[in-house]
Every structure is written in structure tokens, then in C-alpha cells.
Amino acid sequence: MNVMNRPVVETESGSVQGTVEDGVAAFRGVPYAASPVGDLRFAAPQRHPRWPGLRDASRPGPSVPQDASRLEAVMGPRTPDWNEDGSLTLNVWTPRPADHGSAGRALPVLVWFHGGGFTSGSGGWDWYDGRNLAAAGEIIVVTANYRIGPLGYLYLPESGTENLGVQDQAAVLTWVRRDIGGFGGDPGDITVGGQSAGAFSSLYLAASPVTGPLVQRVIAQSGPFGLAPQPPEQAADHARRFVEILGLSGSPDLLAGLRAVPADRLLAAYRQLAGELSLPGNVAPPMYPVLGASGIPVTWEQALSDGRLDDKQLLTGTTSNEMTAFFAFDPRIQAITADQARSIAAGQVDGGADRYDRAAARQQNAAPSDVLTEVETEIVFRDGTLVIADHQAAAGSTTYVYQFDYAPADDPAHIGAAHCGELPFFFDTIDAYPDSPMLGTPTAEVRRLAGTFAHAVAAFVATGRPADSRWQPYESGNPATVRHFA
Secondary structure (H helix, E strand, C coil): CCCCCCCEEEECCEEEECEEECCEEEEEEEECCCCCCHHHCCCCCCCCCCCCCEEECCCCCCECCCCCCCCHHHHCCCCCCECCCCCCEEEEEECCCCCCCCCCCCEEEEEEECCCCCCCCCCCCHHHCCHHHHHHHCCEEEEECCCCHHHHHCCEHHHCECCHHHHHHHHHHHHHHHHHHHHCEEEEEEEEEEECHHHHHHHHHHHCCCCHHHCCEEEEECCCCCCCCECHHHHHHHHHHHHHHCCCCCCCCHHHHHHHCCHHHHHHHHHHHHHHHCCCCCCCCCCCCECCCCCCCCCHHHHHHCCCCCCCEEEEEEECECCHHHHCCCHHHHCCCHHHHHHHHHHHCCCHHHHHHHHHHHCCCCCHHHHHHHHHHHHHHHHHHHHHHHHHHHCCCCEEEEEECCCCCCCCCCCCCECCCCHHHHCCCHHHCCCCCCCCCCCHHHHHHHHHHHHHHHHHHHHCCCCCCCCCCCCCCCHHHEEEEC
């Protein structure tokens, strides 16, 4: 690695030249797989061809094709930046740009996957800039894009098209294992982490017999573990309807037909499918990881039972009011009756109606929408998070659990500590959220909280223990050992 302001690293596909920002070297837009275009659209990720000369790595690659996130009302708006060509890239931040080749130890690595309901998001967005997190704990941070929506989760197993987004994520881990040493990282000390859909993905990657051996630690932020992997039958039904909307039913060469459709038309068809399937209270996208397909051999419950995570350290948690991000701006939920809300809860889980009744009794003057929000926060996010933490702690694996309680002082929509609310604090990227209702106006105290949370997370990646005297190891079934951040 060159120690100047434009450091250079040699990867197996060629040399990349990054930048140095506040003493942290950043390499953005580094390809980990070939562009998923032409014959590689709807195909498993392939090794990127070697490029000649020096590749500029000062800017992130484009997002994968996607519509606007349904959570923009909470997180703030994004300017569309997608392009299918060149979208399978990752970004690396290392706090020791001058130490490469020295006697210094190789650094622990965090490979982090964004959320977005398997439908939106990008590892290259400034929300997830890894500079401050890398500096907080002398770790290397890697973020990555992976295919989402129909390009990532269209289920056509007879054509070999299944869980392509999962396969992309596995390819990221393979790239890290192979190439991170050139950036000063330790390929034998990898933490896989993510938020929401990224947390779901990270847990399955850590439990997979293929990628699990590459992973030592797991960070699962607000994982929707109440959402089971998509059943193959449902995934096949949704794929058939998607093909029908595109007018390709009965095509003699379906893959060739799909590969010829412009990306924006694929998104429009997916948008129509999502509208047809939308029901009040249902947060599942039309297409997401399919059970039994590539990378998702069993449910997480079965993986726990099989002991596939028993040797891995875990840091996990939720926000206090996860479901406000989905319900606070949904007029169907805001106008819901108690009977309708109770019916939704009953359809989610055994005993859901009773849970609704108990929550309503605790909140006697609350609107049905508020009661349902509390119950669904538990069912979709908190219950599974604690079951996983309980199992890991009981199995003797070092486990840390948090609950993020920070809520903006100015909160007209009453979203509280919403889903995604801990992200500005996790990466210590407060200034990347200038129009975010979930953050509000940052104060000095808010910035201190970001520093505290980021340092704790970075220390976990580096040592398996958060650098926070108030954060004790989680004890199974003991809520007093959950660390609250507010």
C-alpha cells in the first residue's frame, strides 16, 4: 500500500487506488463480482475480470436497480443513483493506511450489509460511511451492495435463478477472505453484521455450512426474525405473477426474455406486484430469501437447534418502537379499528389476539394503531432477537444485547425510537441525515451518544467485548442485562 494520500492496494482482479480521509484510508466502488448484465443478469455472481492499470476507488459504485425506499418518510430522502452495470461493488475503510507491510498486526474486519426490506438500499450511501466506525476501534469496515427486489430474489429454480442476493453476499465474504489481507485485514477474524434485512442475512450467512466457517462474530440490528424465509410455493407463485405482468408467460426462453427487459420496466412490474399483494400490517416484500434455496437451507430456529451458531459471539438488539417506521405513515393502519388490529395480530402468530388484548389493557387510552404497533414490534423484531440471544447465552457463547431508546425531541409523527433509528449512531454518521425525522436536530449530547455507540460496536468487532462498562454480557432471560441507549 502506498502511504501517500492516494494509497494503492493490489487485489486479485487488479490494483485499486483509494483516498485518505481524517487518517482513514477509503477504497470505494471496488468490484467483488462481474457486472450482473447481459447473460449475467439472473445468474449467480461471477468473478470480476482482471482490469489493466490502476482503478480509481475514490467513489462508490452505483446502487443496484431499485425504487425509493418505503422508509424515506422516517430516514430521509435519497437521490436515485442506481445502474445495473457496475453495481456489485464493495467499500473498504482501514485506519492504518501507512502500516501495510509493517510488523503491525492484521486488523479485525466487519462486513456489514444494509437493510431495505430486500428491495432498496446501498452499501455505498453516506449513511453507512465506515470511516468513523473504523477509527473508533482500529478495525476494517466493509460495506457492500447485493442484488435486491426481482433481480435478487426472483425464484425460478428450474433456470438456476434463486436467492441471487444471498449468493452475492456469500461472494462478498469470499472476496474478503481472499483479498482483505492487502488492506491490512485479518481474513481469519471476520464479523458479519447488518441491520433489518441485513441482520436477517447476516444471521443466515453465519449459520450456513458454506459461509459460516468464515465468520467469528455476528452483529444483528433489528433483525425481522418474526418473518420466516419465503416458502418456495409462495415464491414460485409470485414469480409466475411477475412474469405474467411482464407479458412473458409461456416464453420459450424465459431467461432470455427477462434479460432483454429494461431494468426500469422490471421495477415497474415489481411495484405492481407489491401493490397487488399489499395488506395492512404485512411488512413482507413480494420477493425475499427463499427457504431451501441457495444459502437458506433451514430456518434460523433449526440452525440454532443444530448448534450452527454456538461458537460465534453475538451482539444484537432492537429499537424501542420498530414498527412506527412502517405504521405511522400508513393511513390504513392509522384508521384501523380495534377488531381489525386484533385480527392482524391473530394472523401473525399463535396467541396474537391475546397479546393484543394484553397490550390494549396496558394502554387503555391508546388508539388501536398504537397498540398494534407495540405488539407487532415484539412479534416481528424483538421476540426473535431475544430467542436467539437466549440460545446463544445459554450455549455459552458471549452475547450482548441492546435496546435503542433514543427518540428525537421534535417528533410530530410520534415515531419514537423507530426502525433504523440506531443507524446514525452505529456508524457515527449523524451529519449524513440532514432531513431525517427519526434523528431530528442533532445536539452535542446526540453526537456523544453516537461516539459511545460506535466505540462499543467497534470494540466488539475487535475483541468480542463492547468498550462500555455499562454493557454487561447478556444473561439468558434476564432483561436487566440488556443495555439501553437513549
